[in-house]
Amino acid sequence: MNLHQLRFVREAVRQNYNLTDAAKALFTSQPGVSKAIIELEEELGVDIFTRHGKRIRGLTEPGRLVLSSVELIMQEIDSLKRIGKEYAAQDSGSFTIATTHTQARYTLPKVVQAFMQKYPKVRLSLLQGNPKQIAEMVQRDQADLAIATESIAAIDGLITLPCYQWEHVVVVPPDHPLLKIKSVTLEEVAEHHIITYDAAFAGRSRIDQAFEKRGLKPDVLLEAIDADVIKTYVELGMGVGIIAGMAFDPERDRNLRAIPAGHLFGMNVSRVAVKQGAYLRSYIYTFIELLAPTLNRKLIEQAMKGEHENYEL
Numbered sequence: 055m056n057l058h059q060l061r062f063v064r065e066a067v068r069q070n071y072n073l074t075d076a077a078k079a080l081f082t083s084q085p086g087v088s089k090a091i092i093e094l095e096e097e098l099g100v101d102i103f104t105r106h107g108k109r110i111r112g113l114t115e116p117g118r119l120v121l122s123s124v125e126l127i128m129q130e131i132d133s134l135k136r137i138g139k140e141y142a143a144q145d146s147g148s149f150t151i152a153t154t155h156t157q158a159r160y161t162l163p164k165v166v167q168a169f170m171q172k173y174p175k176v177r178l179s180l181l182q183g184n185p186k187q188i189a190e191m192v193q194r195d196q197a198d199l200a201i202a203t204e205s206i207a208a209i210d211g212l213i214t215l216p217c218y219q220w221e222h223v224v225v226v227p228p229d230h231p232l233l234k235i236k237s238v239t240l241e242e243v244a245e246h247h248i249i250t251y252d253a254a255f256a257g258r259s260r261i262d263q264a265f266e267k268r269g270l271k272p273d274v275l276l277e278a279i280d281a282d283v284i285k286t287y288v289e290l291g292m293g294v295g296i297i298a299g300m301a302f303d304p305e306r307d308r309n310l311r312a313i314p315a316g317h318l319f320g321m322n323v324s325r326v327a328v329k330q331g332a333y334l335r336s337y338i339y340t341f342i343e344l345l346a347p348t349l350n351r352k353l354i355e356q357a358m359k360g361e362h363e364n365y366e367l
Contacts, residue, residue, distance in 0.1 A: 059094040060124045062087045071110045133333035146175035152188035152197035160300045165344050173337050184254040200327040214327040217346035221316030225295040247275040247293030257322040264319045
């Protein structure tokens with residue numbers, strides 16, 4: 055048994071059981087991958103994959119258990135490599151953050167700037183996607199951590215911790231009638247065309263749930279992943295916008311006004327997620343502390359060990 059065989063099994067599953075694609079991803083030959091997997095099966099005495107002719111089609115029952123062990127072994131190997139790299143170069147290396155557009159555009163710039171001042175030799179990468187996509191990036195070791203509001207708190211294999219709370223705001227032109235109302239209600243918002251986030255982003259589920267509980271069916275005219283796009287169409291007078299409060303800047307958005315809407319849609323919590331059992335380099339702890347001053351290395355390490363699972367803001 056060798057590491058190449060384990061890598062081939064894992065990559066075959068990741069490439070949807072296509073051995074040609076697995077071989078390309080690992081810069082080797084398809085016959086070599088196939089032979090290595092067969093040799094591993096013979097050594098273990100079980101079939102890892104179901105087959106139709108020479109093609110593999112899926113995992114057998116023992117194959118699922120083998121894959122689970124392979125993932126753990128490969129994760130430990132990756133951790134060993136990272137430990138070596140960190141102690142060889144404490145203040146340099148690579149760091150990949152997977153996040154949503156809202157976080158990347160409005161929350162992270164100041165954090166990234168402060169981080170790069172502390173660690174100018176670290177090569178930082180930002181990957182963007184919806185919450186499901188960025189969670190998968192962490193699960194597949196394509197990113198070191200994920201930052202989002204929706205959907206990442208209950209995903210298997212991830213440790214998530216709360217960073218900060220925020221509320222939505224209703225954005226309107228300066229002469230809009232909603233600005234004359236002391237405390238805007240959902241019914242009053244629902245009287246207008248609504249422009250807001252796509253269903254996967256920035257607390258959209260809370261918006262939908264709030265209207266549903268009141269028996270309201272708002273006219274959602276336009277959905278977008280970008281608050282700047284939403285604000286553009288609000289400026290054109292096409293409707294009222296519902297966006298994350300962090301995405302509104304009175305100086306930058308001088309042609310709009312924001313109405314706080316926490317009393318309508320509740321408070322949202324943005325979270326940071328890391329892979330369970332992953333080895334975090336020291337500067338990643340620093341980044342998390344810059345992002346969320348309520349978190350510190352000790353608390354994060356306790357969470358990684360399975361302690362303080364119910365920690366909330």
